[in-house]
Amino acid sequence: MENQNKIYIIIPTYNEKNNIGTIIDEIFNLHIDNLNILVVDDNSPDGTGQLVDDLKSKYSNLHILHRQGKMGLGTAYVAGFKHALKAGADLIFEMDADFSHKPEYIPQFLEKIKSCDLVLGSRYTRGGKIINWNLMRRLISRFGNIYAQVILFLPIKDLTGGFKCYKRQVLESIDINELSSVGYNFQIETTYRAYQKGFKIKELPITFTERQIGTSKFEFKIIIESFLKVLFLRFKK
Numbered sequence: 001m002e003n004q005n006k007i008y009i010i011i012p013t014y015n016e017k018n019n020i021g022t023i024i025d026e027i028f029n030l031h032i033d034n035l036n037i038l039v040v041d042d043n044s045p046d047g048t049g050q051l052v053d054d055l056k057s058k059y060s061n062l063h064i065l066h067r068q069g070k071m072g073l074g075t076a077y078v079a080g081f082k083h084a085l086k087a088g089a090d091l092i093f094e095m096d097a098d099f100s101h102k103p104e105y106i107p108q109f110l111e112k113i114k115s116c117d118l119v120l121g122s123r124y125t126r127g128g129k130i131i132n133w134n135l136m137r138r139l140i141s142r143f144g145n146i147y148a149q150v151i152l153f154l155p156i157k158d159l160t161g162g163f164k165c166y167k168r169q170v171l172e173s174i175d176i177n178e179l180s181s182v183g184y185n186f187q188i189e190t191t192y193r194a195y196q197k198g199f200k201i202k203e204l205p206i207t208f209t210e211r212q213i214g215t216s217k218f219e220f221k222i223i224i225e226s227f228l229k230v231l232f233l234r235f236k237k
């Protein structure tokens with residue numbers, strides 16, 4: 001696929017040995033020009049980081065940041081953003097390693113970002129879907145998104161998703177050092193900040209499939225914390 005922009009796809013990983021190799025292959029198999037993948041690995045005990053290092057001889061556009069230990073999704077993204085901006089990226093993606101975010105959507109993101117500044121992979125816009133979530137998880141996510149939408153006055157249906165494409169100007173103008181480190185809030189906050197700055201945001205309907213391999217970070221404690229943090233965000237300048 002022809003493309004002038006320098007693209008960085010940031011994939012944070014913690015114990016994704018059985019996913020990361022295949023997802024990297026699938027993304028590079030799209031044959032998109034100027035596409036780089038940056039894995040941010042938190043010293044995964046299962047050897048994910050080593051596996052990516054080994055793949056670097058196969059793919060010259062594959063990069064990895066090794067961090068000392070598990071420091072959370074938000075800080076992993078911030079480290080990745082800084083690296084990508086420094087490397088001169090024009091478009092920066094967030095994407096999970098676990099195949100919930102299908103590589104085949106990347107060309108659709110690239111098409112949509114031509115007419116806006118931030119594209120959100122959206123499960124809750126018309127045409128979006130979730131596969132393999134139980135009723136409880138669906139309800140919590142749906143309610144959480146409506147709650148954040150109402151509290152923050154945002155006309156956006158999916159605020160907690162982690163499949164996103166930013167123009168570099170967005171990341172340059174929101175203060176990425178000040179973002180929440182909890183995954184869900186990190187996603188809400190980046191989009192909220194972009195909206196506050198007047199950037200144009202569009203939602204791209206995606207089918208999100210729960211991971212088949214490995215374990216999710218979904219925890220009740222985090223959900224409660226996330227609800228409270230949305231309130232703080234509302235009243236924070």
Ligand SMILES: Nc1nc2c(ncn2[C@@H]2O[C@H](COP(=O)(O)OP(=O)(O)O)[C@@H](O)[C@H]2O)c(=O)[nH]1
Pocket residue numbers: 011012013014015016040041042070071072073076095096097098100183211215216217218
């Ligand atoms: N670097 C890093 N990656 C993480 C951390 N926690 C989760 N991830 C990665 O972030 C992505 C999303 O995590 P996941 O557990 O699937 O969350 P869920 O999709 O919300 O259930 C996956 O690629 C994980 O490997 C972390 O603390 N550090």
Ligand SMILES: [Mg+2]
Pocket residue numbers: 096098100211216
């Ligand atoms: Mg997941």
